[in-house]
Amino acid sequence: MSNFDEIKENNININEMFRKLINQMKKSNIKTFNEDGTLNENIRKILELELKKCISIYCFEYGFEFPKESVSVHEAKTKDGQINRNPELNARGDIDGVTVYSGLQNGLDTILTSSNVGLRGQILEDGKIHATQVFNKDIISTKLSGEKNVSSNRDQLDYFAELLISGKIDLDFILDVFPHEAMHIFIPGQGVFVEGATERLSREVSDKYGLRMSPTSHSKETAIISRLESIVGRDAILSIALTNNQKELRKVEKNATDTLRFKKLKEAIDNKMGSGTFDKLKDELDKEYREFLKYRTKPNEFQMYRKDFFSSTIEYLNEWIKNNPDKLQISNNNDISENQKIEIIKIQKEEINQIQLLLDRLKSKEIEGEVK
Numbered sequence: 001m002s003n004f005d006e007i008k009e010n011n012i013n014i015n016e017m018f019r020k021l022i023n024q025m026k027k028s029n030i031k032t033f034n035e036d037g038t039l040n041e042n043i044r045k046i047l048e049l050e051l052k053k054c055i056s057i058y059c060f061e062y063g064f065e066f067p068k069e070s071v072s073v074h075e076a077k078t079k080d081g082q083i084n085r086n087p088e089l090n091a092r093g094d095i096d097g098v099t100v101y102s103g104l105q106n107g108l109d110t111i112l113t114s115s116n117v118g119l120r121g122q123i124l125e126d127g128k129i130h131a132t133q134v135f136n137k138d139i140i141s142t143k144l145s146g147e148k149n150v151s152s153n154r155d156q157l158d159y160f161a162e163l164l165i166s167g168k169i170d171l172d173f174i175l176d177v178f179p180h181e182a183m184h185i186f187i188p189g190q191g192v193f194v195e196g197a198t199e200r201l202s203r204e205v206s207d208k209y210g211l212r213m214s215p216t217s218h219s220k221e222t223a224i225i226s227r228l229e230s231i232v233g234r235d236a237i238l239s240i241a242l243t244n245n246q247k248e249l250r251k252v253e254k255n256a257t258d259t260l261r262f263k264k265l266k267e268a269i270d271n272k273m274g275s276g277t278f279d280k281l282k283d284e285l286d287k288e289y290r291e292f293l294k295y296r297t298k299p300n301e302f303q304m305y306r307k308d309f310f311s312s313t314i315e316y317l318n319e320w321i322k323n324n325p326d327k328l329q330i331s332n333n334n335d336i337s338e339n340q341k342i343e344i345i346k347i348q349k350e351e352i353n354q355i356q357l358l359l360d361r362l363k364s365k366e367i368e369g370e371v372k
């Protein structure tokens, strides 16, 4: 049995435990959050382990650098309700920076109203900015910032926490998006290349290592990246992931760093498909991506996106692949090392213990309830 198969077997068990946990929590009407709005300590521990597990697997599988700092995706800052349009410039190291999920970044940019992620926010009586809708669903208004300055450093888990507080999006949802969002730690940003590579790689790892993942997400972007990958190879795709140094640099020089990170991919595409192909593809994809964002959270119109958007690009790539079979690259299926396996199994064991602990506790509560 390969090392990744062993990890996979454990993950399948863990996913089954998650299923039980979610059912048990629903049954016992157990809240994921405490009265004071903080995340249930047990759930937080479990999610942290799940995140640690994803990060470790990604690093071992793709050779990414382990993050030096606590996990975060985007940083933004507000002052007197005004949105700092270039948050990366100032947020680093500031105690009044707030770290938000990539989707929320757009929301902050448009004074907390963004159809892109179905996020809506408003300044309520207390003078503070609250999120009132996420993914176009009403949520219990959740304070996003302080009166004048955003007041806390938060991370991805806090974003998930916010969704959980809303009570509309539960642990199920979080686990579904986890592998993708965790991949953004290494591949931050937006657009087709970023989302496609993020989804493609996290989906591949999910298949290989049995991570739980949502059945559909960014399917067209993924289709584009998987085709590009067969043309230019895995390494070229992986080259858009950031090293720790580049992550630091990107906080102060976003555009320059992003130009740099796409250099290798651009070279690979232009070398193989003709000079200027990358820019042409990128322009076309950026245009379509902006269109797509308009449809993203509207189920009916989203169908249109699924049918039409990016189709011509995919066709173009399909055609190219058909006509150049001798130029294609085949990706490998490397195994991780014995030591890497042991490291992940250690996290999995901890995770299993934590989930079991919670399951046992819920079980005894249930019995208690029956006795009463």
Ligand SMILES: [Zn+2]
Pocket: 180, 184, 195, 198
């Ligand atoms: Zn994404």
